[in-house]
Amino acid sequence: xxxxxxxxPKVSDTPKLKCMPGDVASYKCLFLASYRxxxxxxxxxxxxxxxxxxxxxxxxxxxxxxxxxxxxxxxVCGEHAVMTYLxxxxxxxxxxxxxxxxxxxxxxxxxxxKTKFTSQVNEGDQGAAALDALDKVLTNQKYIxxxxxxxxxxxxxxxxxxxxxxxxxxxxxxxxxxxxxTRIKTEIxxxxxxxxxxxx
Amino acid sequence: xxDLFDLMAEKSGLKEDAKYGASxxxxxxQYVLELIGSPxxxxxxxxxxxxxxxxxxxxCYSTVTDAVSNLDECIxxxxxxxxxxxxxEADFYTCGADAITAFTDARGLGYAxxxxxxxLAAMQNYWVDIAVTNVxxxxxxxxxxxFVKRYSDSSYTADMQVVNAADEDLKIFFDALDxxxxxxxxxxxxxxxxxxxxxxxxxxxCEVAGCNSLIDERKNVKDWLNRIKTRKAQCGxxxxxxxxxxxxxxxxxGKLRSVVINNY
Numbered sequence: 001x002x003x004x005x006x007x008x009p010k011v012s013d014t015p016k017l018k019c020m021p022g023d024v025a026s027y028k029c030l031f032l033a034s035y036r037x038x039x040x041x042x043x044x045x046x047x048x049x050x051x052x053x054x055x056x057x058x059x060x061x062x063x064x065x066x067x068x069x070x071x072x073x074x075x076v077c078g079e080h081a082v083m084t085y086l087x088x089x090x091x092x093x094x095x096x097x098x099x100x101x102x103x104x105x106x107x108x109x110x111x112x113x114k115t116k117f118t119s120q121v122n123e124g125d126q127g128a129a130a131l132d133a134l135d136k137v138l139t140n141q142k143y144i145x146x147x148x149x150x151x152x153x154x155x156x157x158x159x160x161x162x163x164x165x166x167x168x169x170x171x172x173x174x175x176x177x178x179x180x181x182t183r184i185k186t187e188i189x190x191x192x193x194x195x196x197x198x199x200x
Numbered sequence: 201x202x203d204l205f206d207l208m209a210e211k212s213g214l215k216e217d218a219k220y221g222a223s224x225x226x227x228x229x230q231y232v233l234e235l236i237g238s239p240x241x242x243x244x245x246x247x248x249x250x251x252x253x254x255x256x257x258x259x260c261y262s263t264v265t266d267a268v269s270n271l272d273e274c275i276x277x278x279x280x281x282x283x284x285x286x287x288x289e290a291d292f293y294t295c296g297a298d299a300i301t302a303f304t305d306a307r308g309l310g311y312a313x314x315x316x317x318x319x320l321a322a323m324q325n326y327w328v329d330i331a332v333t334n335v336x337x338x339x340x341x342x343x344x345x346x347f348v349k350r351y352s353d354s355s356y357t358a359d360m361q362v363v364n365a366a367d368e369d370l371k372i373f374f375d376a377l378d379x380x381x382x383x384x385x386x387x388x389x390x391x392x393x394x395x396x397x398x399x400x401x402x403x404x405x406c407e408v409a410g411c412n413s414l415i416d417e418r419k420n421v422k423d424w425l426n427r428i429k430t431r432k433a434q435c436g437x438x439x440x441x442x443x444x445x446x447x448x449x450x451x452x453x454g455k456l457r458s459v460v461i462n463n464y
Contacts, residue, residue, distance in 0.1 A: 054326065058376035063334065069322075076322045080329040084314075085322035104294045104303035108283070111296040116281045129281060 015071035015089070017082070018043045022165065024118070025079035026067040027157035032083055034190035035153065038090040040069075042193070052077040083150070095150050102145050109134075109144050109151035113158060121162070126170050131177065138176035142183070156184045160191065204274040205234045205288045208261035211268060214458065233258040233304065236275075237285030239446040239456050240347035242339060243297035244285045245401040250301040251459045252444045253397070254308020255435030264351045264454025301397075310434035313394050323388040327380070327395035331402055335373050339402045341366040346409040351454050367411045374414045374421055381420035385427065392434065400428045400442070408448035437461055 017033065017040040019026035033040045053075050055063045065078035069085055076082060087094050097103040112134075117127040134155070137144060144151040159181050162170055171177050185191045209215045233251060235258050237244025244260075251258040263271060263284075278286055279295040286295045287303065294303060305312055315321045345358040377399065380387060387395040403425050406414050415421050433439045444459050 055330075055376075058379055060330070060334075060372055060376050063330075065329070071319075074319050076319075076326050078326055078329045081322040081326035084325045085318050088316070088318035088321055100303050100306035101292055101294075103306050104292075104299040107298035107302045108294055108296055111283060111298045112281055115283065133281060 013072070014039050014041050015069055016041045016043060018045070018066065018068040018070070020044070020046060020066050022161060023066060024157050024161045025082075027160050028079055028153055029067050029069070029082045029086060030190065030193065031153045031157055031160075031188045032086045032095070032150070034193065035188050036086065036090055036092045036095070037189075038086055038092075040086075087150070095148070095153075097145065097147060097149055102147065102149070105145040106149040106151045110154050113151075113154050118158060121167075121170060131171055131174050135174040135176045138180050143180070148187070152180075152184055153188075156181065156188065156191070203288075204236065204268070204271075204278050204286075205261070207268045207274070208236060208266045209234065209259065212259075212261050212266040214259045214261070231290045232256075233459075234288040235260045235285055235300070235456075236263060236278075236287075237261075237456065238263045238348075239451040239454060240343040240351075240405070241285065242336060242343075242401040242405055244456070245404060245445060246297050246397060247285055247287065247300045247304065248444050248456070248459060249397050249401065249441050250304045250313075251308075252439060252441035252461075253313070253392075253434040254304055254310045255433060255437050255439070255461055256304055256308045256459070257461050258459040260456040260458045262454050262456040265456075301394075308435060310436065313392070313397065313434065315389065315391065315393060320389055320393075324393045324395045327387050328398045330373060330376070331395070331398040335370065335399075335402050338366040338370045339405050342409045342411055343405055347451055347454075350452070363409070363411070367406075367414065370406070370411070370414055374418055377424075378418035378420045381424050386424070392428075392431065396424075396428060400425065404442075404445050405451075408446075408451050 015038075017029060019030060019042055021044055030040075030042065032038075052063060052065045052068060054077065055061070055065060067079070067082055068075060068077040069082045071085075071089075076085060087096070097106055112130050117130040121127045134144070143149065144155065159168075159171060159177075162168055206215075233256055235244070235247055235251075237247065237260065239245075239262060248258065248260060268274060275284065275286070276282060278293060283296040285297065285300065286293065287300045289303075289307070294300060315324060342363050345363050349356045349358075377387070384390070386392050387399060403415055403421070406412065415425055429442045430440060431442075433441045439461055444457050446455055446457055450457070
């Protein structure tokens with residue numbers, strides 16, 4: 001037998017992204033994979049805490065972190081970890097502003113979403129202060145921090161879930177925001193995906 | 201608009217230091233950063249550690265001891281969505297720990313803290329996520345009782361039932377950390393990452409608030425924190441970033457230490 005003739009057992013080398021319908025974090029990861037053209041197999045379903053093997057093995061039960069990504073024998077769960085993984089994997093450029101000030105603005109707008117919009121919309125408030133500020137920065141800019149960044153992916157996923165759940169009225173009166181979202185929808189290839197596979 | 205940083209620099213006695221570099225006598229290429237935050241706030245501590253790790257000098261103004269009379273109003277002008285802590289570098293302002301730490305990491309002298317390997321970077325942020333989402337709320341309950349409520353009412357006595365309940369709730373996370381650190385020098389590998397930076401801020405606050413059994417009773421966590429307390433900064437200068445943390449007494453008094461780099 002030749003040196004290189006022994007073939008390895010064939011396993012799927014496409015990472016598996018386990019998403020939950022209606023979950024904003026799942027859409028953020030999916031959009032990132034789609035934008036960066038990372039091939040992933042999407043599995044939609046009610047995720048079980050058993051998917052979060054790492055938390056379980058560390059006896060941190062019921063953390064309910066999702067989505068999860070499985071790539072070979074590597075598994076990790078939670079938006080922050082999965083997005084980091086998807087932003088480094090692959091050959092396309094990572095989404096990471098080179099200028100420190102732009103990077104800071106990206107992180108600022110992600111924090112605004114998490115602490116001043118998502119939580120307030122969930123509590124019945126419409127997050128108007130955050131939307132006012134977002135609409136204002138989008139007056140003269142194509143993207144939230146000037147260039148396409150993770151901030152656009154985070155906010156786009158949030159608006160996608162609001163739209164899908166019939167709550168688009170929360171942001172539909174903000175012209176710059178809606179113009180921006182229309183543009184983003186054309187730039188993220190699988191914005192409306194609900195299929196098995198994206199971005200091959 | 202009056203610059204809140206100028207007002208607080210004056211109040212803290214660092215006014216002249218804030219003008220550093222204005223006469224062209226800079227000992228390095230970057231401006232000194234200025235930070236407004238609180239010693240009982242883990243986000244403020246993360247900004248200070250990042251600054252020290254990356255060799256960036258930072259004048260720190262406390263919202264407790266350096267407060268001006270209309271502080272809330274001034275912070276609203278600076279940060280309309282009331283996200284704190286706040287940072288100034290020359291003509292640039294930003295707010296929130298995520299923005300400030302990312303900015304400082306990118307501007308600083310040391311290597312970026314995120315591992316290049318995708319799996320390690322993901323693991324790092326898994327642990328950051330546990331710290332920010334699951335550990336932070338319990339630590340906040342403790343620091344509010346032990347420090348924050350006393351800042352506005354010096355006669356306030358901490359409700360130990362709240363503190364003990366939060367301490368109890370934190371045990372599973374510190375147990376998990378202890379398990380993770382078995383055989384590891386730092387949380388995700390043998391190199392210091394953001395995971396260590398985040399967890400060390402929470403561990404420090406638990407210690408200074410008197411919940412040190414969370415650390416002392418877990419050998420791997422204790423060894424790890426001791427390692428953090430003595431490691432030289434990421435930037436390669438002869439500084440220990442953790443030395444910039446406010447002590448228990450300073451935290452009680454609401455004082456922050458500035459980040460000073462001595463060996464350029």
